[in-house]
Amino acid sequence: MAQALATTLVVASLYALLGAGYVLVYRASRVLNLAQGDLLTLGGYFLFATAATFPGAPVLALPLAAALSALTGVLVYVALMRPMAGHPVFAAVLVTVTLGILLRAAIVLVFTDRTRHPLQNLGLSNPPRPLAGGAVVSTFDLVMVGAAVAFFAALFVFLKVSPLGIRMRAAGERALLASQRGINFHGVFALSWALSAFAGSLAGMIYSSNVRLEPSLGILGLRAFAVALVGGLDSLGGVVPAALLVAAVEVASVRWGNPLLSDVSPFLCLLVMLLVRPWGLFGTKEELERV
C-alpha cells in the first residue's frame, strides 16, 4: 500500500508537469498541443546532449538543457502557432502534430533511435531510496516529485502576484482586450509556450534520467492529456488533483484491478469526466462553448 501511494505520487508528478504543459498552451492558443509528448522527449535529448558536452557537470548541463527547452517553446510559438491564429482550431492542432513529426525526425537524425541514458554522462547515479512503510523509490522519482512541487509553487506565485503573471492570465482569457490594454500578448503567449515546453522537458529530463531515453517516449504525453481535461482544460489549479486522480486509478488498476486496463485507464477517467462534468473538476463551463 505504501509503495502504491509512493508510486502514485511519482506518476502524478510526471502527469502534473505534462498536464501543466497542456493547460498553459491551451490558455495561450486555445489549442491542444499534441506535440507535448515530443517536447518531453526533446527535453531528455537536450539533457543528453548537454551532458555529453559537459560530462560530469550537471550544474552546467541541467540549466542549459532547461534553457534550450524554453527557447524551443518560444520558437514553436513564433514560427508555428502565431501564424495559425485565426485558422480553425483543428488546423492548429494538426500543426502541433506536424511539429511532433519534425521533432521526432530531428531527434533520430541527430541522436539515432538507440536507447540512451543521460545519467551516464552526467556522472550521477540513481540509487533506491527507502521510504516509510517499506516503500522504495528511486532518487530521480523523488526529484520528479520535488520538481513538480517546485514548478507548481513557483507558477502559482508567478500567476497570482507578479504583474506579468496577471497579464498572462488576462491575455489567456481575452487576447484582444489584453492587447487593447497595452499587453503585448504575443510576448505573453510566447512565454506561455516557453513555460509549457519547460514543464514538459523538465518531466522528460527526469523521466529519461530515471528510466530511459528513446525517440518514442512521446506516447507518455498522449496519456497525460487525460489529466489536462479531467482537471479542466483552462485550469492550472485543476491539474494537480487531476494528476493525482488519474495516477491513482492507473496504479490501482495494476495492483488490484486488471493490469491490462492500466493502459487505457487515463482514457477511461477522461470518458467518465466527459460524461459527468465535461468542463473538468476546476474548469469553467464557458470553455465548452468556446471551442
Added chain:
Amino acid sequence: MRGRILSAAVGVLTLVAAHPAAAQAPEPYRVGMTAAITGPFSAGYAPTYEAYRTYFKRVNEAGGINGHPVVITYEDDRGEPQRAAAAAKKLTDGALLLINASISPTYKPVMTEAEASKTPLLFGGGVCPREAFPPAAPLIFCTTSFGSKWDSRMALGFIKEQSGTKKVRVGFAAQDIPLSRIELEFAEQHARELGMDTIPVVVVPGAASDFTPFAQNLKDAGADWVFSWAPWGVEIGVFEALHRIGWKGNYILYGHQPAQDELTRLRAPNLHALTGNAMFIESLPIHAEITKLVQGQTNHPAHYMAEGWTSAMVLEAGLRKCGWPCTREKLAQALSSVSVDTRGLRGGPIEMTADNHYRRATYYKVYRWDAGKNAIVSVGGWSKLDIK
C-alpha cells in the same frame, strides 16, 4: 505560384509512375527490403538496414557476386502494415527476393504480396514467422536469432538448469502486444510442463509511466525467476523496477541489441541476457572486422550490426549458389539448401533444408555481469537446440 505547386506535384507523380528501372552494366542482382527504418519501433530494425547496406557495399566494391553487383532497394515502412504492403508491392516489381526487417504486423501484407508474385521472402531482423519453421512454406525464409517458442524453451531450460532440484516459481513479463503476450502464455504453459510453479503473465503497456506496480505484482507473487520476452524497453524497465524495490530473484530476458551496453550499465549479477548472437565483448575476429567496416557508415554501434550481418551473409551465400542468371525459383531453391558459416557471430552454421527455412539447429548463449571480474561473462558456452 499555387498553380506551379500543383503542376510540380503532377509532374512528380508522373515521375513516380514512370520510375525507370535504372539500367547499368553489368546487370545486378535486384533485391528489395522493407524495414522499420523510422517510426516508434525503429531502434531494433534500423541497424539491420544499416548492416545490409554496409555489407553489400563491401561485396560490390569487391566485384559483386559472380561478377554482378547486388542492388538493394530499401523502403521504410515505419512499422505500419499498410505502408509495408505498398512497399512490398513496389519492391516485388523485378526483385529476386524480398527482405523484411520490421515488426510482425507487417508480415501478413508482405507475405501476401510475395506469394502473389512468387517472390522469395527473407525475414532478417524481425521475429521469425512460423511459416519458416518446419514444415516450411516454400518461399519464406528467416535468419533472425530470436524465434518464438524456441526462445521460451531455451530460457526455461536455462532456469531449470540453474535452479537444480529446487522447485522454482517463475513469473513472466510481457508487453501489451499480441506477439509478446502469446509467446509468454506459451512459456507459462511450458514451464508448468517442466514442473515449475508459475505466476500468470504480467502484461505491461509499452508506454507505462512507471514499471513499479507491475514489478510489485511479480514480487508479491513470490517469483524466484522472471522471464521477459518483449521489446527492450519493457524487458529492462520491469527488471529495473524489480531491482529497485529490493527483489532478490533472477531475471532472464532476450538480449536485443542494447543488451551488451545495458548489462555494463546496470552491473546487476541477477540479470541474464539470453541471446543467439555472440556479444562483441568476446572480441572475435569477425567482430573486429565488422567494427572496422561500419566505421563512418552508420550511426549505430558496431555490435548492433550482428543480426543484420548474419542475415546478409545468408543472402550472399544464396545468391552465390544461385549463380547467374539467377531467377526467383532458383534463388528459393538455393536458399533451401544453404549452409552458412557465421564465423562465430552465431553458435554454429545456419543450415536450411527443403522443409526447414529457419535452421537445422539454433544456438543460444546467456550473458550476465560478473562483479568479481568486473565484466560481462557468459554463463556456460553455446547451447544447441535442434529444430524439428
Added chain:
Amino acid sequence: MTASPATPLLELENVEVVYHRVATAVQGVSLRVPERSIVALLGTNGAGKTTTLRAVSGFLGGDDARVVAGRIVFRGEVITGRMPHEVARRGLVLVPERDKVFETLTVGENLDAVVPGRRRLVTREQVFHYFPVLAERRRQLAGYLSGGERQMLALASALLCQPELLLVDELSLGLAPAIVETLMALVRRLRDELGTAVLLVEQNAAAALAVADAGYVLEHGRIVYDGSVERLLAHEDIREFYLGVGHRTDRVRYTDVKQYRRRRRWF
C-alpha cells in the same frame, strides 16, 4: 471639415477595411478628432462603426481583417496596421462594446494587468476617485459585476492605459437611461479635468450628441454627414432618422407610412 483648424490628434484618411480578403466593411472613411474634444460617430447596426474603431485600435492576426487603403495618423505618426498593444501604448485606448473586462480576474487584477502608456496622465488614486465603487469591489471577480459596474471597470482600466484619446464603443448599450446619463457626464468630466479626447461610437445618437462637440454619421461603410453638434442637431434628416424627432411637431405614425421612402443620399 468643421473641427478646429489645429492639427488633429487623430486623423483617418480614406480608410478602407476588408474582412476575409473579400468583404469590404468600411470604404473611404475620413474623420478627425481634435485635441481635448469629444467626437461622436453615429450610425445604425452594421454601418461599420465598430470596424472603424477596430481599424484605429488595431487588428489581431486572428481577425482576418486588414486596412487595405488609406492611412490613420495619431499625433502625426502613421499607425495604420499596428498591433493593438502598440497603439494602446501610444495613448490611443479602446473601450470595446463587448468583452470589456477580464471576468476571471478580480477588479484589482483587472487594473494591475494594464500596461500603462508612455505618458503619465492618470494615477490609480484618481481612477478610484472617479469610480469609488471599484475601490470597494477590488477583491471581487469582475465576472460578478453588474452591467454598469463593468462599464466603469472598463473605463477605469482604459484610463490606466494613460490615454490621450479614448475610443468608446457603445457606451450606452444595454444600460438603463439614468446610468447612461451618469456615464456620459463622466466622459465629459474626464475630458474637462484630464484633457482626454474621446471618440464616442453610438447608436444612441441623442445621448452621444448631448456631450459631443462634433459628430460624423456612418452609413453602409461610408461617412455620409459630418459637422459640429449644432449643425448636426439642426439637420432635418438627422433629426428625423437618428433622433426620431421630425421637423414637424406632429410626427408621422409608423402605421401611416405607406410609401417606401428613399431619402436623399450624400454621395
Added chain:
Amino acid sequence: MAALGGGYFKTSYEADLALVDTRLRRVALGALVVALLVLPRFASGFVLDLVSQAAFAAIGALALNVLTGLAGQISLGHAGFLAAGAFTTAALVERGLVSPLVTLPATALVGGVLGLVVGMPSLRLKGLYLALGTLAMHHVVLYAAGEMQARAGGNTGFTIPPPRLGGLVFRGTVAWYYALVVLAALVLLLVVNLQRSRAGRAWMAIRDRDVAAASVGIDVARYKLSAFVWSSVVTALAGALFAYHRGFVSVEAFGFFVAVEYIAMIIIGGLGSALGAVLGAAFVTLLPYVIDALVAGVSPDAAQYYVFPAKFGAFGLLMALFLLFEPLGLVGIWRRVRNWFALWPFRHRPLRASS
C-alpha cells in the same frame, strides 16, 4: 446568377440542382473517367496500388468529412471505426463466415451501433472536448481489438481470404484498383447528394449554429447522431474493405496516427468540401511517395543513414508549411485556379460591404 463562364442559363430548378451542369464539366469528367479506366494498361502494379490506396483513403476521408466537415463534429476516433469494421470482418471470418454477404451487413451494423454510442457525448460536447471523447473511444476500441487478437492467438494479425461470391474470387491488383476507385466514386456521389439535400443542409446548419438549427425545426440530437452513424457505417465498411483488400487485420494498422492522418486529409483538402476530401486523401497518401521520388535522385551514398529520418521530417515539414500558408486547403487552390481560368483575361475582385 449565370454560371461562371457565362452563357449557361438554367431553365428549371431540376437543372439547377444537377451536379455536372456545364458541357465543359461534362467533358472534363468524361476524360477523368476514361483516364482512370485505361490506367491499368499503362501503369505498374505499384502505381495502381498507390491509386488504390488513395481511393481507399478517399472513402474514409469522405466519411469523416460528412461528420466533421458537414456536421461539425470533430472526431479523433476515425481509426477506431475502421478497426471496428476490420475486426468485425476478422471475427466472422475466424468463425468460418467468409462470405461478404454476411460480413458486410454485419460490419455495417457494428459500425452503426458504435457510431451511435460514440456519438452520444456529442449531444453535450463540442470541439476539442468532443475530439478528446472520441479519442478515448478510439483507445477503448483498440484495447478491445488487441484483446481479441491476443486471445485468438493471431500474433501477426488475422488472415482474411480474398472475398468470394459463388465461384467468383476477387483478387489481384487491377481488380482491386477498379473496385476501390468505383467505390470511392460512389461514396463521393453519396456525399455530394447529401450536400444538396435536406439532411446535409441540416448538418451544415448544426455545424454553423446549433441553437438556430433547433429553432427552424431541426432535431439537433437526432441529426448529430445520424451524422455519426452515417459516417461510422461507411468507415466500418471501409475497414472491412481494408481487411479484404490487404488480406489481413491487426491492431497496429489502426493506431492514433491513422486517425490524425484522416483529420489531416480533410483539413488539407478543405474542410467541408467533398472534392477537398478526395484531394486531401490523395495528397496525404501520396506525399511520402512523392518525397521518395524526389529524394531518390539526390541522396549521396555516404549519408544513407540520414535519408529516411529526413524523409519523415520532410513529410512533417511539408504538411506544416501547407497548413500555415494554405488555410483554405487544396480545394481553395483549386477554386482559385478555376476562377483564374474562368475570368481570364480579366482580373476580378469581388467586394461586398459587411459589418
Added chain:
Amino acid sequence: MVLSVDEVTLEFAGLRALSGVSFAVEQGSLTALVGPNGAGKTSLLNCMGGFYTPTRGRVTFEGAAISELPPHRVAAAGVARIFQFVELFRHMTVLDNILLGRHRHMRAGVLAGSLFWGVSRREETRERRRAEEVIEFLELERSRKEPVASLPFGVQKLVGVGRALAMEPRLLLLDEPSTGMNREEKENLARFLLRIKHELGTTMLWIEHDMELVGDLAERVVVLDFGQKIAEGPPDTVLRDPRVAEAYLGRAWDAQKGAPS
C-alpha cells in the same frame, strides 16, 4: 386565445428570472412585450422557443403545451423566431438558409438524401420553388447563391426574416428587430410587420424597446419588470401607466452610489 402564458416562473440556480407571468395572445394579433433591460423578456421568449423549461407554469400554443417541448418540436408546432442578433448559418448560401426554413415541411431522411432519388429529388425541386417565392418576396435574388457571411448586415437581417417566413409559422416571435435601426429602417420594419399581419395573418409576439413603434403598431402591450408582469393592455393606456414610466426611467439604481455626482 392562440397562445397563452400561464403563471410562468423561471429560476436559474436560485435566481428568479421570471415570476408567475401570465398573459394571452389573440389569433392574428400583434402583441408587444416590453420592459427595461434584464426584465426577463428574452427569457420568456426562450421559454416559448423551448430553449428554457419554466420552473413552474406553462405556455400553450393552439391548445398544446409548448413549454415542455425541445426547440425543434416547438418549431414543428408552427412557431418561428427571429433573433435579436441575426442567428444565421454564416457559411451557407442565402438559398440554403431559406431552404432550411422549409426543413419541417420536408420528409427525406439521410438515406434518401444520400441517394438523391425518389422522395428526396422531388422534394428538393418542389421546395426550391417555395424558397424562390420567399426570395422574390424579400427581393434577395441577387444574393441567392452568396454565402451569408459575405452579405451586408441589413441583407443578413432580411435573410433571417426569410428563413422564419419560409417555415410558414402560425406564430412568429420577434426579438428586438429594430435594434440599431434608424428611422428609415424602422419604417420599413413597420411596413413589413403590417404586411405579415395583413397578408399572411400570422400571430406575432414582439419584443421591442422603441416605444413609438410599439405605440403605433401593437394591438396589445405586455410590460415586464424584474421578471414580473406589471401592466397589460392596449398601448395607449399601458404606456401612460406611471409604473411603466418608473420602470423605464426611474431605475437610477446604484449609479448614484457608483459614480460621483
